[in-house]
Amino acid sequence: MISSSPSTSSPWSIDLLLRCWQRLAAAVAGGVLLLLVAYLIAESLPALMRIGPLALLTDPSWHPLEGSFALLPMVMASVGIALLAMALALPLGLAIALFLTVYAGRRLRAIYVAMLELLAGIPSVILGFWGLVALVPVIARWQAPGTSLLAAALVLALMITPTIALLSHLVLRQAAQTHALTTAALALSHYAHIFRVVLPVAMPALASTALLALGRALGETMVVLMVAGNVVQFPASLTTPVRSLTANIALEMAYARQEHRSALFVSGLVLLLVAGGLYFLIARLQRGDKEQAPVESAA
Amino acid sequence: MIRSLRQRPWSDSLLALACTGAALLLAGIFFFLLWDLVRPGIGGLSWQFVSTLPAAAGRDGGIAPVIVSTLLILGVCLALSVPVALGTAIFLAQQQRGLPWAAWTRRSLDLLAAVPSVVFGLFGAVVFCELLGLGYSIAAGGLTLACMVLPFMIRAAEDGLRAVPREYHLAANALGLSQYRLLGAVILPAAAPALLAALVLAIARALAETAALLFTSGYVLRMPSSLFDSGRTLSVHIYDLAMNVNGGERNAYRSALVLLVLLLLINTATHTLSRCLSGKARI
Amino acid sequence: MHANPVADPAARFTGSNATGHSCAQSVPAADAAPALTLRDVTVAYHDRVVLRDVSLQLAVGRVTALLGPSGCGKSSLLQCCNRLSDLIDGCRVQGNIRVFGEDILAAACDLRRLRKRVGMIFQKANPFPLSIRRNIELPLIEHGVRDAQQRDHIMEKVLRDVGLWQEVRDRLQAPAQSLSGGQQQRLCIARALALAPDILLMDEPCSALDPIAGGRIEELIGELRGRYSIVLVTHNLFQARRVADDVALLWPMPDGSRLLEFAPRETIFSAPQHELTGLYLRGAMG
Ligand SMILES: Nc1ncnc2c1ncn2[C@@H]1O[C@H](COP(=O)(O)OP(=O)(O)OP(=O)(O)O)[C@@H](O)[C@H]1O
Ligand SMILES: [Mg+2]
Numbered sequence: 001m002i003s004s005s006p007s008t009s010s011p012w013s014i015d016l017l018l019r020c021w022q023r024l025a026a027a028v029a030g031g032v033l034l035l036l037v038a039y040l041i042a043e044s045l046p047a048l049m050r051i052g053p054l055a056l057l058t059d060p061s062w063h064p065l066e067g068s069f070a071l072l073p074m075v076m077a078s079v080g081i082a083l084l085a086m087a088l089a090l091p092l093g094l095a096i097a098l099f100l101t102v103y104a105g106r107r108l109r110a111i112y113v114a115m116l117e118l119l120a121g122i123p124s125v126i127l128g129f130w131g132l133v134a135l136v137p138v139i140a141r142w143q144a145p146g147t148s149l150l151a152a153a154l155v156l157a158l159m160i161t162p163t164i165a166l167l168s169h170l171v172l173r174q175a176a177q178t179h180a181l182t183t184a185a186l187a188l189s190h191y192a193h194i195f196r197v198v199l200p201v202a203m204p205a206l207a208s209t210a211l212l213a214l215g216r217a218l219g220e221t222m223v224v225l226m227v228a229g230n231v232v233q234f235p236a237s238l239t240t241p242v243r244s245l246t247a248n249i250a251l252e253m254a255y256a257r258q259e260h261r262s263a264l265f266v267s268g269l270v271l272l273l274v275a276g277g278l279y280f281l282i283a284r285l286q287r288g289d290k291e292q293a294p295v296e297s298a299a
Numbered sequence: 300m301i302r303s304l305r306q307r308p309w310s311d312s313l314l315a316l317a318c319t320g321a322a323l324l325l326a327g328i329f330f331f332l333l334w335d336l337v338r339p340g341i342g343g344l345s346w347q348f349v350s351t352l353p354a355a356a357g358r359d360g361g362i363a364p365v366i367v368s369t370l371l372i373l374g375v376c377l378a379l380s381v382p383v384a385l386g387t388a389i390f391l392a393q394q395q396r397g398l399p400w401a402a403w404t405r406r407s408l409d410l411l412a413a414v415p416s417v418v419f420g421l422f423g424a425v426v427f428c429e430l431l432g433l434g435y436s437i438a439a440g441g442l443t444l445a446c447m448v449l450p451f452m453i454r455a456a457e458d459g460l461r462a463v464p465r466e467y468h469l470a471a472n473a474l475g476l477s478q479y480r481l482l483g484a485v486i487l488p489a490a491a492p493a494l495l496a497a498l499v500l501a502i503a504r505a506l507a508e509t510a511a512l513l514f515t516s517g518y519v520l521r522m523p524s525s526l527f528d529s530g531r532t533l534s535v536h537i538y539d540l541a542m543n544v545n546g547g548e549r550n551a552y553r554s555a556l557v558l559l560v561l562l563l564l565i566n567t568a569t570h571t572l573s574r575c576l577s578g579k580a581r582i
Numbered sequence: 583m584h585a586n587p588v589a590d591p592a593a594r595f596t597g598s599n600a601t602g603h604s605c606a607q608s609v610p611a612a613d614a615a616p617a618l619t620l621r622d623v624t625v626a627y628h629d630r631v632v633l634r635d636v637s638l639q640l641a642v643g644r645v646t647a648l649l650g651p652s653g654c655g656k657s658s659l660l661q662c663c664n665r666l667s668d669l670i671d672g673c674r675v676q677g678n679i680r681v682f683g684e685d686i687l688a689a690a691c692d693l694r695r696l697r698k699r700v701g702m703i704f705q706k707a708n709p710f711p712l713s714i715r716r717n718i719e720l721p722l723i724e725h726g727v728r729d730a731q732q733r734d735h736i737m738e739k740v741l742r743d744v745g746l747w748q749e750v751r752d753r754l755q756a757p758a759q760s761l762s763g764g765q766q767q768r769l770c771i772a773r774a775l776a777l778a779p780d781i782l783l784m785d786e787p788c789s790a791l792d793p794i795a796g797g798r799i800e801e802l803i804g805e806l807r808g809r810y811s812i813v814l815v816t817h818n819l820f821q822a823r824r825v826a827d828d829v830a831l832l833w834p835m836p837d838g839s840r841l842l843e844f845a846p847r848e849t850i851f852s853a854p855q856h857e858l859t860g861l862y863l864r865g866a867m868g
Contacts, residue, residue, distance in 0.1 A: 014477070014479045015477045015478045015479050018478055018479055018482070019478070021382075021386045022386045022387070022389050022390035022393075023390060024386065025382065025383045025384075025385070025386025025387045025390065026386065026387045026390040026391065026401075026404050028383050028387075029383055029384070029387040029404065029408060029449055029450075029453060030400075030403065030404035030407050030408070032407075032411060032446050032449060033407040033408070033410060033411045033414075034407070035422070035426065036411070036414065036418070036419075036422045036446075039422055039425045039426055040418070040421065040422065043421075043425055091321075092321050092324070092325065095317055095318045095320075095321035095322070096318070096321050096322050096325060098314070098318045099318035099319055099321060099322040100322075102315075102318070103315055103318055103319060104322075112322065112326070115326065115329055116325075118329075119325075119329050119332075121503060121507075121562060121566070122332075122559070123506070123507030123508075123509070123534055123558060123562075124507065124509070125507070125509040125534040125535075125537050125538050126336065126534075126537065126555045126558065126559065128538070128541075129537055129538075129541045129551055129555055130332060130335060130336060132541055132542075133541075133548060134332075134335050158328060158332075161325060162325075165325075191310045191311040191314055194314070215413055218415070219414075219415025219416070219417070219418075220415070221415070221416065221417040221509070221510035222509045222510055222534075222538065225510075225538075225542075226538070226541060226542060246415060246417045246510070249417050249420070249421065250417055250420075250510055250513050250514075253420070253421070253424065253513070253514040254513070254514050264421070265421060268417070268418045268421040271414075271415050271417070271418050272414060272415075272418055275410070275413040275414050275415060275418075276410060276413075278413065279409065279410050279413045283406075283409075464708075466704065466706065466708035467708065467710060467711075468669070469666065469669070469704065469708065470704070470708040470709075470710065470770070471710075472666055472669060472697065473664060473666060473697060473701070473702035473704075473774075474697060474698075474701075474720075474721040474724070474773065474774070474777065475693065475694040475695070475696070475697035475698045475721070475724065475725065475777070476720065476721060476724050477694070477724060480720065480723075480724050484710070484712065484716075484720055485710045485711070485712070488711075489711055
């Protein structure tokens with residue numbers, strides 16, 4: 001006769017193990033952010049205490065070995081590159097999303113989306129490399145040395161456009177579908193349908209897509225490191241070679257010591273705060289927009 | 300899609316023109332980029348390139364140690380991130396949205412997903428290289444990458460697990476099934492395609508990453524003899540050849556092509572595999 | 583305690599009375615311990631009380647129809663009886679529920695054992711996305727039937743019980759989802775029966791089915807009468823009249839639904855105690 005009483009190796013003791021594993025895993029996963037913030041702050045403290053946050057902005061130049069720590073030019077370069085890239089990528093991405101939502105037939109849409117996914121999947125180091133060998137020489141012909149704010153912004157725009165287009169397409173398609181019958185019943189033109197109904201309805205979700213892309217542009221390292229020129233100076237014109245905060249970390253982390261190193265962590269902390277601020281904004285946008293499907297956090 | 304019966308106003312046509320133009324522009328750039336990347340590299344691409352040692356700082360020779368380091372770093376990354384991500388995803392998928400500490404975990408992961416990779420590099424340099432004493436090593440690089448891909452992996456896996464109908468949970472509980480049995484026999488097989496997709500997403504991210512590795516796993520081009528050796532991944536190799544090695548372009552092209560082909564292969568393989576899996580679940 | 587409260591599935595099917603499959607409990611003695619006793623059961627979701635002070639005693643081997651307007655808490659009441667309510671966010675159950683005398687709301691209650699004794703059938707058939715065979719095997723393996731032959735034996739027995747054996751004997755490896763809705767529901771019943779439960783909770787088992795498939799299930803319930811104590815939630819008063827031995831009527835009140843009336847079928851349909859009961863049972867029947 002077979003007994004139904006649970007034996008020692010019963011799945012129910014395995015269940016206990018399973019539960020422990022899940023809880024532990026969740027604690028680890030949740031703890032990474034805490035650790036990251038904690039160590040970043042701890043490593044930034046020496047610079048913030050000894051150099052002072054004000055000096056980091058007002059020092060005349062970035063000569064860390066001589067005790068001069070001006071982060072401001074690099075902050076400006078980062079912001080300039082990201083904003084210019086956004087100014088290019090946002091209209092382009094939105095127009096492509098509209099094209100996919102409204103004008104493309106089903107076959108063409110599927111093909112184009114596959115192409116966008118491929119483009120979005122190209123590692124940034126390869127994009128940076130391509131920018132270096134293909135784009136920079138073109139700009140150099142016009143204004144040497146070619147590595148510049150403009151070059152970085154162009155490659156960065158190419159990097160974030162597919163993401164913007166894909167996410168906006170999702171958002172627009174949903175808005176267009178929910179309101180298709182209404183606008184058809186009102187006999188609105190295509191143009192009115194898109195501009196009076198779909199875009200306004202989708203606006204909050206589109207805004208969070210844009211913020212997401214901005215976050216990626218500000219945080220990107222490789223492209224900027226490879227094509228922006230890496231000269232620490234204020235971006236005076238489009239063709240000025242500049243160095244971004246992220247590139248600065250990547251360039252100097254390997255040999256930085258003491259205050260210098262700590263100053264790099266301060267720039268890391270700044271990047272983290274910016275990311276946090278953008279995340280906060282996106283979360284608020286999505287909360288105020290519950291009916292819409294939430295946009296995936298990054299693609 | 301709606302076609303109004305009235306004649307289109309001119310603004311309609313203008314909009315159509317602009318949007319189509321934008322789409323054509325990006326498609327054009329894409330094919331130009333592809334052509335530009337493939338043409339110079341394709342000639343020198345051979346099994347020999349992948350399997351021989353580099354010479355002259357990578358200018359000549361192959362990329363065997365780079366491939367080995369890449370695979371090792373990827374292995375370390377997955378060995379750590381998969382158990383943590385799967386456990387967390389199962390935990391989060393079970394929780395009702397309201398629970399405070401599940402909500403907190405989810406929020407902290409979303410924020411982690413927004414952190415720039417170079418910041419992960421800083422974190423890894425402090426915690427893994429210095430605190431754990433791993434130095435510039437494959438282990439430190441893999442650990443750093445594991446932290447980085449964790450939020451993406453968890454989010455994708457959780458979505459997949461949540462998509463499994465709740466009826467199965469109810470049925471299993473009504474039959475007194477253990478969680479072990481429910482997960483093993485029903486939930487995980489049903490979610491397998493999504494879990495696989497989560498894995499691929501993480502692999503693609505890890506392979507593409509450069510900035511977080513520059514000062515955690517280091518630059519060394521030698522064949523690694525253990526996990527505590529420094530080693531460079533394909534993407535770091537591309538960066539180094541392009542930026543720091545004069546005349547390194549030829550091999551940079553080839554390495555870039557290898558990386559692209561690798562990513563494409565992984566993607567295609569999983570598409571096929573996941574189609575098989577979901578097919579099996581349906582039949 | 584009842585004579586055979588936790589028959590293990592194997593013993594139940596292979597024991598001396600395997601052919602008859604009817605245990606001592608088939609003919610309820612008037613004074614036998616009730617199968618299910620609810621005393622002052624109150625159910626609340628997030629502090630909103632949906633059921634208040636429900637007290638019931640279900641006799642062994644009888645079919646009890648649970649009636650009431652939509653949203654009055656019939657499903658909620660069923661879910662308390664096998665503690666599926668534990669899985670529902672914000673659900674609180676107070677009072678006392680006993681299965682063959684054993685307090686199941688107690689913290690020490692072995693949920694696994696409880697859910698084996700108290701089977702549940704849902705409105706929408708929910709077989710696992712596995713083969714037909716695997717659907718029935720899985721709970722058997724879980725509850726300790728190690729011998730494959732024994733499992734096959736039980737499987738054939740329960741599939742015959744639900745009238746599915748002839749239809750699926752040649753394709754046990756086929757996925758359960760390939761069955762029709764009615765067949766899936768019968769498979770779910772077979773799956774529950776495989777664990778040899780004492781009580782079956784059925785939450786509108788026919789309402790997602792067409793009349794013919796629903797009729798099969800109804801017949802099946804009639805056949806199971808006497809062997810299992812059954813609680814059947816239904817909106818179909820004809821069905822209640824056809825299959826129920828007893829009828830319980832829940833009625834929504836401002837502060838949560840209450841049990842309006844509980845009586846044998848003949849009594850409640852011909853001479854209801856409560857005016858509302860009469861109106862509901864007549865009015866709804868046209
Ligand atoms: N998970 C839940 N959270 C909050 N309230 C719930 C939940 N489930 C049910 N309720 C509420 O409890 C009440 C009873 O629901 P229940 O599903 O038990 O009713 P029912 O009698 O089975 O209805 P129906 O006949 O339509 O199936 C309803 O008012 C419902 O809104
Ligand atoms: Mg119900």
